[in-house]
Amino acid sequence: GVIGLHMEESIKAGCIGIKYGIMNASSNPFEITIKGKSSHGAYPHEGVDAILISAYVLTALQSVVSRETSPLNSVVLTIGTVNGGYAPNVICDKVVLKGILRTMDAGLRKSIPKRIVKITDGITKSMNASFDFDMYEGYPCLINDKGMTDLIIKSAAEQITRENVLMLENPSMGVEDFAYFCYNVPSAFYRLGCRNEKKGIVNSAHSPLFDIDEDSIEIGMITECQAAVNFIFNFASR
Structure with missing residues (x-):
């Protein structure tokens, strides 16, 4: 078995968070290249404006989540970068959209890419x-x-008491490479609380101001060690 953890700024130091089943979403990065035709900006009718077309594509793709997916299914379709154009007086001939699809449903993970292609086409x-x-x-x-x-x-619970073990209600739409362990051996992943409002440690993990309450490191260490001991006695001895 494999056990892993991730620092969690929304959980106070001294606690951990965990849930059964799905803990994190899946992800599929993608890239769409819109190919038009360049022309002088004074003569737009002689070109095919890839920037204009990419704007329609970007907007239309959002309907895949908002109008084609059940609100009860968690899906995030993000276009994170839009790159195109060379000069303000030139009709752009190529735009590259880069994005990522996140979902927890295997069926949607297969069907949504087909919709992206059909809409863009x-x-x-x-x-x-x-x-x-x-x-x-x-x-x-x-x-x-x-x-x-x-x-x-x-x-x-043996180390920090059961009341400090929080059962998380919802999974995260973030992704985690620990997932590969879960597909090969019995594994589990949890969140190690590192928030401390009194110390001003409240910023997001992806913020340049992110910090941790270092007292939380001990909580992680003793939880991991206790789990290893319990695993040896309860699982490996079978």
Whole structure:
């Protein structure tokens, strides 16, 4: 078995957070290249404006989540970068959109890329352009094994008391490479609280102001050690 943890700024130091089942979403990075035709800005009718077309594509793709996916299913479709154009007086001939799809549903992970292609194909064809689409296999969902989750809960409770072991209600749409362990051996992942409002330690993990209450490091160490001991006696001896 494998046990892992991640610092969590929304949980106060001295506590951990964990849940059964899905802990983190899956991800698929993708890239769309809109290909138009360059021309002088004074003669736009002689070109095919890739920037204009990419704006339609970007807007239309948001309907995949808002109008084609059940509100009860968690999906995030993000376009994170838009790159194109060379000069203010030139009609752009190529725009590259880079984004990422996040979901917890295997069916949606397969079907949404097909919708991205169909929507982009329809818009580009209607505006005399073409496109390339590439999607990459990202991280799978992180799914906690029940037995290993029980092990962490028991081990943490022995060291920091059960009331400081928080059962998380919802998974995270963030992704985690620990998920690969979960697909090969029984594994579980938890959040180690590092927030301390009295010390001003409240900033997001992706903020340049991020910090941790270093007292939380001890909590992580003793939880991991206790879990290792319990694992040896409860699992490996079977």
